[in-house]
Amino acid sequence: MKKIIVAIDGPASSGKSTTAKQLAKKLNCIYVDSGAMYRAVALFLMQNKIDFNEKKLLRKALSEINIEIIPSKLKYENTIILNGEDVTKKIREPEITSYSSTIATNGLIRKRMVELQRRMAETQSIVMDGRDIGTIVFPNADFKFFLIASIEERTKRRWLENQDKGLSSKTFDEIKEELAFRDKTDTTREISPLKKAEDAIEIDTTNLNIQQQVEEIYGIIKNEIIL
CATH class of the missing domain: 3.40.50.300 (P-loop containing nucleotide triphosphate hydrolases)
Structure with missing residues (x-):
């Protein structure tokens, strides 16, 4: 496989990190958090x-x-x-x-x-996720994806993650408020704000599990290059 750069951006709890990790394994390249x-x-x-x-x-x-x-x-x-x-x-x-x-x-x-x-x-080939990877870090990345999900779904994911880690002190509504505040901060900050690159492919992960997210992105990449 030729050397490629895959940029995955999106707001908190949109599934980008877990997706990027598993995608990197599937592509046999480095994942950079x-x-x-x-x-x-x-x-x-x-x-x-x-x-x-x-x-x-x-x-x-x-x-x-x-x-x-x-x-x-x-x-x-x-x-x-x-x-x-x-x-x-x-x-x-x-x-x-x-x-x-x-x-x-x-x-x-x-x-x-x-x-x-x-x-x-x-x-080396890499898959990197963040909030400005496709816009600032690698504006010429071979593949750019922007993951989104409803605030309710992202809150549920973060709440379940906290439960798994034994961090159950915050309520669902508190987490939802935190995510909404983080969204506002990320999208309005002066330096490297969170935004979708013009040539990025947007994927709504609200009703997708991680495997489905990975397969959808992998399929797009596979159709473009010979793996």
Whole structure:
């Protein structure tokens, strides 16, 4: 198979991450979780007590950050290496996830992440998901998909995910409110807002399970190239 880049964007809980992971396995290429990269940066800044609003300190910190993504042959999750350390579990901690959403709006951080993300695609095929992959990171991606789903369906998915993780403190309505707020924040932010690329294929996942989502996208790609 020739080297390809597949960009999958969409709002929170639209199914893009799980779909991207399984699609990458099916295409036999690397899956890059752009969100994990921002979490790794958040972890580095927190560990080193660096205020991301201090531009001079931030520039120095970003120059020292090296993120590697090592694909796992045994599961869908990849191993995230930050400056030689496996931080796969650390970056999933609630405080890191929360802080990563805050720093993701910083222009210097986004610029550095885009550099690293593009470097990953120089020599290998990748599937990357996020909110600006098809518009900013890879505007010339071979395939672009934009996943959507109703707010009710996305809320249900997030609620069930929390239940599976033992995080049952938030009600359905609270999660729905959080997602609506995140949608507004993502689509109206000044830097790299969430929006569908003009040439992206939109897929409504409201009534689709993960396998159906993967098969639909895989079928589109398969019809275009010889796998």
